[in-house]
Amino acid sequence: MQAVTATGRLSSRDPNFQNQPRGKTFPIRKVVTSRFDKGSILEIDFAQLEFRTAVYLAQDSQGMEDIKNKIDVHQYTADIIGVSRQDAKAHTFKPLYGGVTGTEDEKRYYSKFLEKYKDIKTWHEKLQTEAIRFKQIKLPTGREYAFPYAERTPWGGSTYGTQIKNYPVQGFATADIVPIACINAYKMMTDKNVKSLLVNTVHDSMVVDVHPDEKDLVLSMVWTMNQDLNKIIEETYGIEMNVPMLLEAKIGENWLDTLDI
Numbered sequence: 054m055q056a057v058t059a060t061g062r063l064s065s066r067d068p069n070f071q072n073q074p075r076g077k078t079f080p081i082r083k084v085v086t087s088r089f090d091k092g093s094i095l096e097i098d099f100a101q102l103e104f105r106t107a108v109y110l111a112q113d114s115q116g117m118e119d120i121k122n123k124i125d126v127h128q129y130t131a132d133i134i135g136v137s138r139q140d141a142k143a144h145t146f147k148p149l150y151g152g153v154t155g156t157e158d159e160k161r162y163y164s165k166f167l168e169k170y171k172d173i174k175t176w177h178e179k180l181q182t183e184a185i186r187f188k189q190i191k192l193p194t195g196r197e198y199a200f201p202y203a204e205r206t207p208w209g210g211s212t213y214g215t216q217i218k219n220y221p222v223q224g225f226a227t228a229d230i231v232p233i234a235c236i237n238a239y240k241m242m243t244d245k246n247v248k249s250l251l252v253n254t255v256h257d258s259m260v261v262d263v264h265p266d267e268k269d270l271v272l273s274m275v276w277t278m279n280q281d282l283n284k285i286i287e288e289t290y291g292i293e294m295n296v297p298m299l300l301e302a303k304i305g306e307n308w309l310d311t312l313d314i
Contacts, residue, residue, distance in 0.1 A: 060220050061196060061228030063254060071255055077309065085308035087262050089248070094308045095261040097238075097275055099231070100299040101126060102257040106226040107149045109296040110193070111176035115169055117296060133162040151177060151218035177218050181211035192221055194229045194290040227256055230298065233289050234282065235259055241274045260308065268304075272314065275302050 054064045065071050073079045087093055099105075104126050108116030119126065131141035135158055144159060148166040155163070167174040183190050184203040191197045198220045204212050211217060235254050238261075242249060249267050253260040263271050278285075283294040305311035 058228075059216070060223040062223060062256070063227075063232065070253060073255070080309060082309035083307050085260075086306065088250075089262065089264045091265040093263040093265070093268060093304050093306060094311065095263050095271060095275075095302060095304045096308065096311055097259045097261065098301045098303075099226075099234075099257040100301050102226045102230070102298070103146050103149055103222055105296050105298060106230070107173055107176075107222050108170075109294065110221055110225060111170075111173040113170050113172035113176075115171070116173070120296060130162060130166075133165060134158045149173070149218070149222050151215050180217050180221065181214060184213070184217045185211050190217065190221060192225050192229070193292045194225060196224050196229060198224070229290065230286060231257060231259075233285060234278065234300075237278060237281075237285055238274070241278065242271075245270065245274070247271065263304070272302070272304075275300060 054066065057064050063071070073081075085094060101120075104116070105120060107113070108120065125138075127138050127141045127145050130145040131138045134141060134144055134156075136144075144155075144162060145166075147155075147159075148163045153160065153163050180190055181203075184200040185205055188201045188203060189197050189199045198216075200213050200217060202212065203217065206212060206214075231254060235251065238259055239251050242251060247267050247270065248264040249271050250262045251259060252262050261271060279300045282298045282300065286292070286294045286298065301313070303311040303313045
């Protein structure tokens with residue numbers, strides 16, 4: 054479905070294969086296998102997409118430096134809160150959307166996050182002011198979100214504050230960038246006249262059913278797209294993309310049992 058979610062990202066129903074737990078925590082993925090004899094399921098993920106998107110939209114200097122130096126933001130989160138890297142991911146994203154509640158350790162991390170990434174905090178404040186003044190916010194891609202009832206709160210924030218901070222990140226990431234990547238992947242596969250098929254997209258990932266004779270070819274396409282990703286975004290939306298987007302891939306005999314490649 055192309056026009057159902059508030060943020061603009063794609064969704065699905067009957068079955069809802071968008072709203073599912075990540076990776077190994079959703080065993081039903083094991084039943085998703087290739088239609089080809091000895092074929093594979095390839096999942097292509099954007100690395101730290103929400104974080105990189107927020108860094109770009111806020112032009113956060115510390116975030117850019119961390120990405121350049123390959124700092125693992127999820128491990129940083131895990132070390133402060135005291136959880137595994139996988140469990141830390143949701144907490145890494147929470148302050149991007151204005152989240153402040155949780156355990157004492159979690160609240161301490163959210164505070165440290167906004168201290169470290171000061172430009173994201175400033176951007177959040179600008180977004181709220183924009184929504185209150187103009188009753189809408191607009192992304193660099195041209196996507197707009199209406200907030201006709203946004204008002205300043207007594208404590209200096211705004212009503213609908215979570216949505217005002219959340220929608221730009223989710224919208225730019227999964228409604229603007231991911232579909233463009235899907236279209237580009239489809240065009241590449243069509244141009245090469247491959248048997249392999251793009252079969253799904255879930256939030257920040259694309260799923261490909263890979264023919265056994267085309268594994269190396271499809272992986273080379275992923276590598277090529279990785280090199281061209283920022284250029285594709287720039288040409289599509291007429292913006293300067295100064296934060297690198299990155300793809301990662303894993304493959305296996307079904308959608309659950311995949312290994313990083």
